[in-house]
Amino acid sequence: MTTKTPALGDSDIGVVAALMGEPARAAVLMALLDGRALAASTLAAEAGVSASTISAHLARLVDGGLISVEASGRHRYFRLSRSEVAQALEALACLAPCRPIRSLRQDTHARAIREARTCYDHLAGRLGVALLEALVRDGVLVASQSKRARESDPILGAGRSFDYLLTDEGRSRLLGLGVQLVSSSxxxxxxxxxxxxxxxxxxxxxxxxxxxxxxxxxxxxxRGERRVVKVTQSGRSHLAQEFGIVIDG
Structure with a gap:
């Protein structure tokens, strides 16, 4: 007798949306968006909840597959389970309204996070965008219109979606800078x-x-506070020299 595999329907995004949509859990996920593992106590402070409350939220996020837990002695640390979770969070941030600024510290952080930050394990903000543009301009990467663009990419729109391909010259240049070029399936x-x-x-x-x-x-x-990245004086000089990226200030 053969067992018939049940048919599967559309993705049930409501399950993931419910996990992400609760304010404390959303704060946890955003705190983990820089790719690092954080302790429950740190995440409780980020979410503004008690230790017992954060434990329940973390358990739900682990069960839902959005975060993973790592043990170190008697302590446990949490991180995003995979890069796709970070990609989903970044996409949601494109749709979400900005929080109101109520203090000088919040204003300073908001400006800094737009200037340069980490998005999971890569650069984002003005610096990240400028870096990609410089790599394409200098021929390190070639932007080729992807199949998604021809089919109207839902995020970037028709004609604005690209696959970025590393050129042979670009590979040599990045290896010369000591960049480790490793990919996997x-x-x-x-x-x-x-x-x-x-x-x-x-x-x-x-x-x-x-x-x-x-x-x-x-x-x-x-690395700065809460995903912020700061460019050093040496970085200003070398980013300008190597990639033509000029950092103001």
């Missing part, structure tokens, strides 16, 4: 995210992650 070398603050693409994929790590190793950028 699970993760493409290049992919774009639509940047929620700039409304233009920034570079994701394995190459986007490798560039972030290399810039950190070189000391061109340093």
């Amino acid at each position: 699970r993760r493409p070398l290049t992919r774009y995210c639509l940047d929620w603050s700039e409304q233009r693409p920034h570079l994701a994929g394995a190459l986007g992650g490798a560039l972030l790590l290399r810039f950190l190793d070189l000391g061109w950028i340093v």
Whole structure:
């Protein structure tokens, strides 16, 4: 006797939307959007809830497959389960209204996060968008119109969706900078995210992650508070020299 596999219908996005839509859980997911693992106590502070309440929210997010948990001794740390979760959060941020600014600290952070930030494990904000544009302009990447563009990409619109391909010259140039170019069947070398603050693409994929790590190793950028990335004085000089990216200020 053969067992018939039940037919599957459309994706049930309501399940994921309900998990993301609760304010405390949304705050947790946004806090984890820089790709790092954080302790429950840190996430409770980010969400503004008690330790017992955050435990229940984290359990639901783990069960729903949006975050994973790692043990280190007696402590547990949480991170986004995969890059697709970060991509979904960034896409939602493009649709979501901005929160009102009620303090000088909030205003300072809002400006900084738009200037340069991490989106999971790659650069975003003005710096991330400028980097992708520079890589295409300099021939490191070639933007070729994708099949999605011909079929009207739902995010970028018809004629604005591209596949970004690494050229041979670009590969040599990036290897010369010490960028580790590793891709796998699970993760493409290049992919774009639509940047929620700039409304233009920034570079994701394995190459986007490798560039972030290399810039950190070189000391061109340093991590700041809550996903913010700060460009160092050395970074200003080298980004201008290598990629023609001029950082104001």
